[in-house]
Amino acid sequence: MSTLRVTAELLTVHDHPDADALELAQVGLYRAVVAKGAYRSGDAAVYIPEQAVLPPALVEELGLTGRLAGRASDRVKAVRLRGELSQGIVCRPRALAGVDLVRAAAEGTDFAELLGITKWVPPVPTTMSGDVEPAPGLLPWVDIENVQRYPGIFEPGEPVVLTEKVHGTACLLTHLTDEGRVHVSSKGFGAKNMALKEDPRNLYWRAVRAHGVPEAAARLAARLGATRVGIFGEVYGAGVQDLAYGANGRSEELGYAVFDVSAEIDGRVRWLDAAEVLGEELPLVPRLYAGPYDIATVLELASGRETVSGRGLHLREGVVIRSATERYSPVTGGRAIAKAVSPAYLTRKGGTEYE
Known part of the structure; x- marks a missing residue:
C-alpha cells in the first residue's frame, strides 16, 4: 500500500x-x-x-x-x-x-x-497474526506508489522490468548470518520491527517452511558474503484473499512467490534482481515485460488475466514496475519502483484487502 x-x-x-x-x-x-x-x-x-x-x-x-x-x-x-x-x-x-x-x-x-x-489499515485475519517479538535486524519492505499518481518516477524509454502484482499477503523473511537464524514477519508487523514467533499454524511460517525459504536465504547469504538477506514473497490462495490463483491457503497447496530480494553486504543494504540471484531455487512472481518504459504498455499489461497459475483463472491485480538498474528516485525519495493497478481489480465486487 x-x-x-x-x-x-x-x-x-x-x-x-x-x-x-x-x-x-x-x-x-x-x-x-x-x-x-x-x-x-x-x-x-x-x-x-x-x-x-x-x-x-x-x-x-x-x-x-x-x-x-x-x-x-x-x-x-x-x-x-x-x-x-x-x-x-x-x-x-x-x-x-x-x-x-x-x-x-x-x-x-x-x-x-x-x-x-x-x-485505511486493512484487517488482519487470525491466520496472519500471532505472537510477536522485537526484531531490530529485520529487513523491512517499502511502500510502493502508484505510477498513475506519480508518473514522473520513470523516464520515457528508461529500461524497466514489469512483474505481475499478486493479490496475496506480503511475507518478509530475513536471514541473519551471525545469529544463524531467521525472522519471519508480515508487512504490517515488519514496519514496526516485529517478527512473528514460529508457529506451525501461522500462514507465513507455513509458507516459508513449505518452500524452503530459510535454507535458500542461507545459501544466498553465503554466496554473496552478506550479513543479512531479505526475501520478500507473496503468500496466496483460497482463504488468503479473494483472488486465489488455483492455490489453497488452508492446506499444503498454499501459494508462494518471491517478488524482491535485499542483502546487506559490507554494511550497505542493496536491492537485487530476484530472478538473477535466486534462479529456480524459489517460485518467483511472473515477469511480464522487460524493455523501454512506456506508460501505455504499463497500463495495458496492468489489466487482463492472471498468469500466476498458468491458466488465466481470473483477472490480474496489476503490475509492479522497477528500473532495470536499481536507482534512487527523487519523486519517491527512495527506490525507483511503482505499481499500476487494473481498473477491473479496483471495481470488482466482494474483494478482500488484507494486509
Missing part, C-alpha cells in the same frame, strides 16, 4: 463522454469525476486519494454520506460513475478556505492531519 498524502494539485479538466452534468478532473494520470463547471484546467484543488478515511463532518460537507466504502461509509475507493473510472476525490474543503492552494501545490503541502484524514 502506498503512503497517504492529501495535497493540492493543479487540475486538467476533461469532458465526461457519457454525462452532460459531469466532467473528469485529472491529477497525475488519475481522473476523478466532478460536477460540470466546478473546476477549469489550471485550477488548484485538494486531491484525496483512494484508501483515505474521512472524518464524518468532511463526509457530510462533501455530500458523500452513505456513498463511500467501508462499514462506516467513510473510505475512498475507486468507482465507476456513468462508465468512467473515478479514483479519489477532488474538492475544496471549507477548512482550507483561506489557503493559497496554488502555492500549496507548488510546495507539496500535506493537508491530511489538518483535515483529519487517515490511512
Whole structure:
C-alpha cells in the first residue's frame, strides 16, 4: 500500500463522454469525476486519494454520506460513475478556505492531519497474526506508489522490468548470518520491527517452511558474503484473499512467490534482481515485460488475466514496475519502483484487502 498524502494539485479538466452534468478532473494520470463547471484546467484543488478515511463532518460537507466504502461509509475507493473510472476525490474543503492552494501545490503541502484524514489499515485475519517479538535486524519492505499518481518516477524509454502484482499477503523473511537464524514477519508487523514467533499454524511460517525459504536465504547469504538477506514473497490462495490463483491457503497447496530480494553486504543494504540471484531455487512472481518504459504498455499489461497459475483463472491485480538498474528516485525519495493497478481489480465486487 502506498503512503497517504492529501495535497493540492493543479487540475486538467476533461469532458465526461457519457454525462452532460459531469466532467473528469485529472491529477497525475488519475481522473476523478466532478460536477460540470466546478473546476477549469489550471485550477488548484485538494486531491484525496483512494484508501483515505474521512472524518464524518468532511463526509457530510462533501455530500458523500452513505456513498463511500467501508462499514462506516467513510473510505475512498475507486468507482465507476456513468462508465468512467473515478479514483479519489477532488474538492475544496471549507477548512482550507483561506489557503493559497496554488502555492500549496507548488510546495507539496500535506493537508491530511489538518483535515483529519487517515490511512485505511486493512484487517488482519487470525491466520496472519500471532505472537510477536522485537526484531531490530529485520529487513523491512517499502511502500510502493502508484505510477498513475506519480508518473514522473520513470523516464520515457528508461529500461524497466514489469512483474505481475499478486493479490496475496506480503511475507518478509530475513536471514541473519551471525545469529544463524531467521525472522519471519508480515508487512504490517515488519514496519514496526516485529517478527512473528514460529508457529506451525501461522500462514507465513507455513509458507516459508513449505518452500524452503530459510535454507535458500542461507545459501544466498553465503554466496554473496552478506550479513543479512531479505526475501520478500507473496503468500496466496483460497482463504488468503479473494483472488486465489488455483492455490489453497488452508492446506499444503498454499501459494508462494518471491517478488524482491535485499542483502546487506559490507554494511550497505542493496536491492537485487530476484530472478538473477535466486534462479529456480524459489517460485518467483511472473515477469511480464522487460524493455523501454512506456506508460501505455504499463497500463495495458496492468489489466487482463492472471498468469500466476498458468491458466488465466481470473483477472490480474496489476503490475509492479522497477528500473532495470536499481536507482534512487527523487519523486519517491527512495527506490525507483511503482505499481499500476487494473481498473477491473479496483471495481470488482466482494474483494478482500488484507494486509
